[in-house]
Amino acid sequence: MPDISTTYMGLKLTSPIIAASSGLTNSLEDIKHLEKAGAGAVVLKSLFEEEIVTEMEHELNRMHSENYLYPETMEYYESFDVESTLSDYLKLINDCKKEVNIPVIASINCVTAHNWPSYARTLQDAGASAIELNIFSLPSDTEREAKDNEQVYFDAIKAVLKEVSIPVAVKISHYFSNMASMITRLSKTGIAGLVLFNRFYSPDIDVDNLEVIPTHIxxxxxxxxxxxxxxxxxxxxxxxxxxxxxxxxxxxxIIKMILAGAHAVQLASTLYKNGVESIERFNFELDKWMQKHEFEKIDDFRGSLSQSKAMNPAGYLRIQFMKHYSQK
Structure with a gap:
């Protein structure tokens, strides 16, 4: 029988399927359900940097209004209040470590490289198998140069790698002026993995009510x-x-991504649409496909159709529909 296990960031996965960060990975029971369905790992629902910053600002304003914003208070606040914000998240990691056998990857959704990365060590100490940094800042500032947007990624990575010894992955967007170069440069920072690509909130316009609304969740x-x-x-x-x-x-x-060179895939939308149990079916179908093509393990075919190994590498570089739209 084929072996569908793989490694990702040095972690041993029983399946290349990872449950992506979402509401489906926000409780111990849900994570145990994902494990039973055959997920190789889970990425916990993201802890948002904005949540930490907002709570910090709210508490500081309260302290100031009550006239007890002293240095001693600041020291207490810095060591306690953010920790309090993380407490539920840390408990989930700790509970998973005790009751779940698959890797559990903590996720931080970050937009800066401020002091909060020091709490990455707390996630590690709680038992996280790895950390995924979900980094994105929409390049919408017309006065900001591309190199300034890119530097945020390197600053955040550097800050986190100082704090932890567990593997760190970075989930990135496709908004770069030189994608291949950026991916290559990020891979040389010491991170263990890159996740391609982020999925974002997408705005739309309601023409009946004349308002901006979310779409394509x-x-x-x-x-x-x-x-x-x-x-x-x-x-x-x-x-x-x-x-x-x-x-x-x-x-x-899933098979296509592995043929292209992926060590793992992350699923979310299909699990919402078709149920967590679909992971079991995907694993079964992957197994049958490997049997059909006489592959014993994932590494036997992973990357065999990447650009560097494909018989037609130019196929990945073509950007114009020369054939399909050249005729009337």
Missing amino acids: FSHEYEYTLPLRWVAITSNRVECDLAATTGIHTSRT
């Missing part, structure tokens, strides 16, 4: 082609593992 199957291209182009050329996410709704897409 879940991904669509056709969206997998974006991470597929960049996994294929950069795999075998970077110094860390790659995980693919966004638009992965079927076992065939």
